[in-house]
Amino acid sequence: MHTVEPIxxxxxxxxxxxxxxxxxxxxxxxxxxxxxVAKAIKTMIIRGAPAIGVAAAMGIALGVQHSEAxxxxxxxAEFPIICETLAHTRPTAVDLFWAIAxxxxxxxxxxxxxxxxxxxxxxxxxxxxxxxxxxxxxxxRAGDRCIGxxxxxxxPKSGRVMTQxxxxxxxxxxxxxxxxxxxxxxxxxxxxxxxxxxxxxxxxGSRLTAWELHEDGIPLTxxxxxxxxxxxxxxxxxxxxxxxxxxxANGDTAxxxxxxxxxxxxKENDIPFYVAAPISTIDLSLPTGDQIPIEExxxxxxxxxxxxxxxxxxxxxxxxFDVTPHRxxxxxxxxxxxxxxxxxxxxxxxVQR
Amino acid sequence: MHTVEPIxxxxxxxxxxxxxxxxxxxxxxxxxxxxxVAKAIKTMIIRGAPAIGVAAAMGIALGVQHSEAxxxxxxxAEFPIICETLAHTRPTAVDLFWAIAxxxxxxxxxxxxxxxxxxxxxxxxxxxxxxxxxxxxxxxRAGDRCIGxxxxxxxPKSGRVMTQxxxxxxxxxxxxxxxxxxxxxxxxxxxxxxxxxxxxxxxxGSRLTAWELHEDGIPLTxxxxxxxxxxxxxxxxxxxxxxxxxxxANGDTAxxxxxxxxxxxxKENDIPFYVAAPISTIDLSLPTGDQIPIEExxxxxxxxxxxxxxxxxxxxxxxxFDVTPHRxxxxxxxxxxxxxxxxxxxxxxxVQR
Numbered sequence: 099m100h101t102v103e104p105i106x107x108x109x110x111x112x113x114x115x116x117x118x119x120x121x122x123x124x125x126x127x128x129x130x131x132x133x134x135v136a137k138a139i140k141t142m143i144i145r146g147a148p149a150i151g152v153a154a155a156m157g158i159a160l161g162v163q164h165s166e167a168x169x170x171x172x173x174x175a176e177f178p179i180i181c182e183t184l185a186h187t188r189p190t191a192v193d194l195f196w197a198i199a200x201x202x203x204x205x206x207x208x209x210x211x212x213x214x215x216x217x218x219x220x221x222x223x224x225x226x227x228x229x230x231x232x233x234x235x236x237x238x239r240a241g242d243r244c245i246g247x248x249x250x251x252x253x254p255k256s257g258r259v260m261t262q263x264x265x266x267x268x269x270x271x272x273x274x275x276x277x278x279x280x281x282x283x284x285x286x287x288x289x290x291x292x293x294x295x296x297x298x299x300x301x302x303g304s305r306l307t308a309w310e311l312h313e314d315g316i317p318l319t320x321x322x323x324x325x326x327x328x329x330x331x332x333x334x335x336x337x338x339x340x341x342x343x344x345x346x347a348n349g350d351t352a353x354x355x356x357x358x359x360x361x362x363x364x365k366e367n368d369i370p371f372y373v374a375a376p377i378s379t380i381d382l383s384l385p386t387g388d389q390i391p392i393e394e395x396x397x398x399x400x401x402x403x404x405x406x407x408x409x410x411x412x413x414x415x416x417x418x419f420d421v422t423p424h425r426x427x428x429x430x431x432x433x434x435x436x437x438x439x440x441x442x443x444x445x446x447x448x449v450q451r
Numbered sequence: 452m453h454t455v456e457p458i459x460x461x462x463x464x465x466x467x468x469x470x471x472x473x474x475x476x477x478x479x480x481x482x483x484x485x486x487x488v489a490k491a492i493k494t495m496i497i498r499g500a501p502a503i504g505v506a507a508a509m510g511i512a513l514g515v516q517h518s519e520a521x522x523x524x525x526x527x528a529e530f531p532i533i534c535e536t537l538a539h540t541r542p543t544a545v546d547l548f549w550a551i552a553x554x555x556x557x558x559x560x561x562x563x564x565x566x567x568x569x570x571x572x573x574x575x576x577x578x579x580x581x582x583x584x585x586x587x588x589x590x591x592r593a594g595d596r597c598i599g600x601x602x603x604x605x606x607p608k609s610g611r612v613m614t615q616x617x618x619x620x621x622x623x624x625x626x627x628x629x630x631x632x633x634x635x636x637x638x639x640x641x642x643x644x645x646x647x648x649x650x651x652x653x654x655x656g657s658r659l660t661a662w663e664l665h666e667d668g669i670p671l672t673x674x675x676x677x678x679x680x681x682x683x684x685x686x687x688x689x690x691x692x693x694x695x696x697x698x699x700a701n702g703d704t705a706x707x708x709x710x711x712x713x714x715x716x717x718k719e720n721d722i723p724f725y726v727a728a729p730i731s732t733i734d735l736s737l738p739t740g741d742q743i744p745i746e747e748x749x750x751x752x753x754x755x756x757x758x759x760x761x762x763x764x765x766x767x768x769x770x771x772f773d774v775t776p777h778r779x780x781x782x783x784x785x786x787x788x789x790x791x792x793x794x795x796x797x798x799x800x801x802v803q804r
Contacts, residue, residue: 121763296753296761298651298675304754304762312765320767322651322753323677324709328773331711356677358684362719363712400649400675401657404759408649409657410474412665414673420681 101267101274101281102310104149105156107232112156116143117268121309132161132180139187139194142300146269147343148242148376151193152235153271154184158201159231163224170213170220177205190352190393190419192344196378197234204230235271241376242272244433249279249374252429252436254336256289258319260329260364263297263354264306265341265374275374276339277307279431284316291317293335295326297354299399299416323356330363338364339431342375349424349441350387351375355417361426370428377432380445387421394418454620454627454634455663457502458509460585465509469496470621474662485514485533492540492547499622500696501729504546505588506624507537511554512584516577523566523573530558543746546731550587557583588624595625597786598727602632605725605782605789607689609642611672613682613717616650616707617659618694618727628727629692630660632784637669644670646682650707651675652752652769676709683716691717692784695728702777702794703740704728708770714779723781730785733798740774747771 106113111130118141119125127143129135135157138144144153161180167173181198188194208226212219253259259280263269266277273281277292284290292311297303304320311318321329329335338360344352351357351373364371384390397414401407430437430444434451437444459466464483471494472478480496482488488510491497497506514533520526534551541547561579565572606612612633619630626634630645637643645664650656657673664671674682682688691713697705704710704726717724737743750767754760783790783797787804790797 122760295677296651298649298677301756301761308762308765312763318765320750320753320762320765321770322708323675324648324651324679324712325768325770325773326677327712327715328708328770329768331773355675355681359677359680359712359716362680362716366715366719397673400673403649403654403756404761406757406759407475408654408757409673410662410665412661412671412673415678415682417674417678417681420678420684 102313103271104144104268105153105271107156107228107235112160114138114144114153117145117306118143120305130160130164132157133183135160136183136187139184146264147191147193147379148238148270148272148275149268150188150191151197151378152238154194154197155201155231155234157184158198159227162227167220170209170223173220173223174209190343190391192381193378200234201227201230238270239272241433242270242274242278243282245275245374245376245431246273246278246282248436249339249372249431250283250286250288252337252370252372252431253279253283253288253290257334257336258291258293260293260326260335260338260360261307262295262303262340262357262360264302266307266310268306268310269341275341275376277310279339279374280316281314291319293329293333294318294320295323295356296320297356298323299403302354326360327363330367330369335369337370337372339372339374342373342379343419344390345373345375345380345430345445346384346387346390347382347442347445348386349427349430349437349439349445350390351422351427352387352390352392352419353422355420358420358422361422365426371426372429372431373427374431377434377449380449382446382449387423390421392417392419392421453667455666457497457621458506458624460509460581460588465513467491467497467506470498470659471496473658482513483517485510486536488513489536489540492537499617500544500546501591501623501625502621503541503544504550505591507547507550508554508584508587510537511551512580515580520573523562523576526573526576527562549731553587554580554583591623592625594729594786595623595627595631596635598628598729598784599626599631599635601789602692602725602727602784603636603639603641605690605723605784606632606636606641606643610687610689611644611646613646613648613679613688613691613713614660615648615656615693615710615713617655619660619663621659621663622694628694628729630663632692632725632727633669634667644672646686646688647671647673648676648679648709649673650709652756655707679713680716683720683722688722690723690725692725692727695726695732696772697743698726698728698733698783698798699737699740699743700735700795700798701739702780702783702790702792702798703743704775704777704780705740705743705745705772706775708773711773711775714775718779724779725782725784726780727784730787730802733802735799735802740776743774745770745772745774
């Protein structure tokens with residue numbers, strides 16, 4: 099199984115698959131300016147919290163690599179600007195801030211030695227930043243595979259598994275979180291078909307998940323978001339597995355709009371509901387989901403579909419995420435292991451592992 | 452409040468609002484040939500079971516009015532052709548056959564007297580058929596208003612009410628069933644905003660419900676179908692009111708896909724869930740919802756939105772209706788009164804009233 103690559107570090111620059119053009123066109127952009135990487139994050143050419151983390155890491159590395167700074171002091175002055183530019187892209191993406199903080203720490207670690215080595219020290223920092231970005235990507239791939247391994251054991255041996263939005267390779271730059279669980283389960287011999295809700299208004303389900311599963315040869319059936327209940331009640335679904343944008347200390351989970359509804363309908367029909375997400379998604383500073391900020395986006399996405407106006411000029415709401423209270427979640431699957439209820443101690447334990 | 456009219460009998464002919472062109476264009480067609488009315492039903496220029504019943508009635512009246520028959524015998528030969536033409540439009544619309552049967556009965560009632568009166572008798576039948584069509588329309592309006600009156604008392608005094616699909620004036624040629632309840636509540640002083648799910652794949656919510664509410668000046672917010680859960684949990688929704696395609700003897704209700712999910716999410720959040728539908732929707736011959744046939748339509752509607760391809764060439768399911776088990780339904784509102792659980796005796800009683 100060859101999984102699609104949404105972002106790659108290459109000698110020519112950072113190569114990003116344009117997710118806005120999928121599935122009708124498969125277009126890759128090669129960026130050499132970090133500002134273009136920031137723009138790609140902001141405009142959702144690349145999306146999905148973990149992939150945004152990788153993109154931010156590569157963006158910072160690109161900024162440092164191509165910086166015209168001649169001295170460490172110049173670079174030290176420019177570095178926060180690079181970081182700020184990448185920070186001002188997607189406010190809900192926790193991996194973005196995690197990646198930026200990591201690069202700031204790494205920069206501060208390297209600076210004292212670099213400052214003693216002149217031009218060689220400056221080059222050393224440039225190289226180290228690129229290595230750090232490659233390491234972030236490699237950790238992401240390894241993390242997804244661990245999530246997949248832990249989660250596969252929870253998947254049914256046969257039948258259907260429902261997901262939501264795109265928590266796949268396109269979202270993480272690995273094998274995916276939710277889709278990574280499904281991929282590993284299939285590698286291990288499970289006979290699974292994936293039910294893919296289209297996930298309006300951006301249609302990440304139909305445009306991205308259906309595309310990447312189809313590319314991998316994984317069987318799927320695409321449905322509209324309002325068919326979720328019907329299929330959970332009558333469609334032979336053995337499990338639901340979704341990603342997460344942020345998980346509070348008590349297990350409450352923010353994810354793509356619609357996730358809460360799926361979770362309630364899964365519970366109502368005695369179907370296990372799993373969240374698969376990297377440890378970086380867990381925010382122990384937030385006691386509950388009530389403290390998770392919910393991103394609202396342009397209502398024009400709701401009054402339009404595929405760019406075509408579908409409604410009169412009326413008020414529309416575009417809530418991009420919802421919060422699923424932990425009581426609807428059967429388990430949270432991370433690269434460090436699986437958390438079951440009570441989630442507060444279990445998540446704390448996983449984060450500290 | 453002036454409610455939109457999907458169909459009207461006028462001296463110039465039958466005027467039908469083109470629902471295929473909404474909301475981008477408001478186009479009315481004036482038909483003087485009953486074959487054009489049949490075509491309008493078939494091509495879904497007019498849709499919604501009760502509105503189709505009114506259209507069939509007006510189509511027959513138009514056919515009789517414009518018939519070139521010089522004698523009753525000529526008209527008696529032409530009448531079944533008119534009826535057949537209207538019958539061959541939407542084979543599953545129960546109101547269509549109900550309207551045709553009613554006109555056949557009425558014709559047979561009038562024919563003996565007419566045959567004794569020559570040309571005056573022929574004119575009398577023409578006039579009577581037109582009166583019958585106006586009566587069908589008037590009864591539809593009155594039925595909706597009764598549903599509205601009964602239902603309005605169940606609506607919150609202020610806040611939000613959620614609906615699904617289009618159970619409005621456009622679907623019934625009255626004030627609507629679910630939207631009729633909301634209209635009467637507003638007339639009676641309730642301060643209500645309507646939450647309108649767009650209702651993929653056909654988008655009856657965004658194209659039709661949002662349009663007709665906006666035309667009436669009723670406040671609304673359009674949402675995507677996957678925002679339903681978020682708004683029921685956090686959006687100040689005081690009630691849900693939806694229409695029905697068929698109601699089984701035990702209260703299980705088939706309605707537009709997505710209705711079941713809304714009902715479960717409403718119950719989970721302690722929000723009353725109401726079904727508003729004419730008595731003709733209740734089918735006492737079906738013991739439970741399991742016996743209601745569920746229509747599947749073209750998967751191309753799911754892989755496309757607004758006519759644009761949004762998914763790769765993958766398998767898709769297009770389930771057009773779902774069944775909401777009666778345990779999620781707070782009450783069923785009809786023109787004869789309100790049924791509460793246990794629904795079996797309550798519905799039987801209402802049907803016999």
